[in-house]
Amino acid sequence: MKNYCKLVPRTPPEGFLNWCRARSRTRDEGEDPLDIHGLVFEAEWVEEEGIAPLLEERKPRKIKMVHLRCTACGEERWAQRMTRGATGKADYGFLAIRENGSESVFDGDETYCPACGDRVIAKKAAKLGHGYHVSGSAYFLSAQLLPDRALALTGWCVERRFGRSGGAYLHAQPYDAYVFTATDCAKLTGWSKQYGGTAGYFRGWNPEWRQPQRWGEGWGQETDIFGLTPELVAESQLPHCKLYEYMTGRLFSPNASPAPIAYLRLYQAHPNVETLVTAGLPNLLDELMAEEMRGDRWESNNRGKLALPEIHWKEKRPSATLGLTREEFAELADISAGYYGQIEVGTSQMSIDTLIKLSKTSQLSMEYILLGEEIQPDADLTAIEALLARCTPREVRLAEKVLRLFLLRGDA
Numbered sequence: 001m002k003n004y005c006k007l008v009p010r011t012p013p014e015g016f017l018n019w020c021r022a023r024s025r026t027r028d029e030g031e032d033p034l035d036i037h038g039l040v041f042e043a044e045w046v047e048e049e050g051i052a053p054l055l056e057e058r059k060p061r062k063i064k065m066v067h068l069r070c071t072a073c074g075e076e077r078w079a080q081r082m083t084r085g086a087t088g089k090a091d092y093g094f095l096a097i098r099e100n101g102s103e104s105v106f107d108g109d110e111t112y113c114p115a116c117g118d119r120v121i122a123k124k125a126a127k128l129g130h131g132y133h134v135s136g137s138a139y140f141l142s143a144q145l146l147p148d149r150a151l152a153l154t155g156w157c158v159e160r161r162f163g164r165s166g167g168a169y170l171h172a173q174p175y176d177a178y179v180f181t182a183t184d185c186a187k188l189t190g191w192s193k194q195y196g197g198t199a200g201y202f203r204g205w206n207p208e209w210r211q212p213q214r215w216g217e218g219w220g221q222e223t224d225i226f227g228l229t230p231e232l233v234a235e236s237q238l239p240h241c242k243l244y245e246y247m248t249g250r251l252f253s254p255n256a257s258p259a260p261i262a263y264l265r266l267y268q269a270h271p272n273v274e275t276l277v278t279a280g281l282p283n284l285l286d287e288l289m290a291e292e293m294r295g296d297r298w299e300s301n302n303r304g305k306l307a308l309p310e311i312h313w314k315e316k317r318p319s320a321t322l323g324l325t326r327e328e329f330a331e332l333a334d335i336s337a338g339y340y341g342q343i344e345v346g347t348s349q350m351s352i353d354t355l356i357k358l359s360k361t362s363q364l365s366m367e368y369i370l371l372g373e374e375i376q377p378d379a380d381l382t383a384i385e386a387l388l389a390r391c392t393p394r395e396v397r398l399a400e401k402v403l404r405l406f407l408l409r410g411d412a
Helices: 016-026 230-234 243-248 260-269 271-278 282-293 296-300 326-333 337-345 352-362 366-371 382-389 393-406
Strands: 037-047 062-070 076-084 091-098 101-105 110-112 119-124 132-145 151-163 168-180 185-195 201-210
Touching (some): 016 168, 037 091, 037 132, 062 091, 076 101, 132 230, 168 260, 185 260, 230 243, 243 260, 243 271, 243 282, 260 271, 271 282
Parallel strands (some): 037 119
Antiparallel strands (some): 037 062, 076 091, 110 119, 132 151, 151 168
């Protein structure tokens, strides 16, 4: 495969950082990592204030105070200087006043801005120098076409940075890029493991892309891709991969976690995987792929290749790839074979009513069918056994098909 190091941009596309900022606020991962600011502090000599000089009948002295500057609100404050450590080697910080008391704050400590109240990281100005501190980071993907119509999915490490002056900004650092042609994929890396003496090993940023011959998929799951549109995919070397539909087709499970890199590698090996997407089953793929990508074995994966032995890849129809006949699938959902045929070819999506019928036919709850939660070995199976006892032999066989399809057990 040709070298793409000079063809994949290392600067983010226009609007990308604003998009990342909005996505970071809505990600369900607790605190927004791109909203963590800093409080830059520096000791300075200032003339003392107050009535002490008057009471002592002397001129005001010069005293050391700590100047604070918040990167969130831009406000500046003064605080009492505090020290710690042995004499001559003492480190200094400042005294943070709280409603319920006070505390000493030093370089790297988490505290709160005395002006706006935001949680911040305290950083000594002298340690920042002419550089910057990364107070938080998050990872995002963007999509674009290269001159040869190869589809590039670029991974970025978006950092919240602030410097000595107190200015804060977002910076997108190229992390990984995956370039997809019709049949192959190249991985570009923007970082490497480096050694820094007393600092030990750390991740360092490369000034240029590197394209290793041997690589493994390391991006994993992603909920959204900047710049990904049906038109972009249609113009690529993979016009029928249904990547956009795979990423956006989770009508009933919005918290599902697609894996776009692994999906495209799967499509390159088995193009008929897109029929499962057009049949409205991207969640099925998510669980199958997650099962194979889970654990230590995937850390040494070979160029992101998946097997998914549960799927019959030689079959073309979605029902057949999952071990079901078209009639069984249609009968199972209490829908016509013609309507299911439309689902298979992608002209129709599975509706909520169809899912309800499927739930009633199989005597399984919709939550159980959609989420596919595993039954623990020590779980009480009495209720399920009672349901199966009321089924006819045909219904039992169909229920088994449902379990194979939606609980992803394969040929149990």
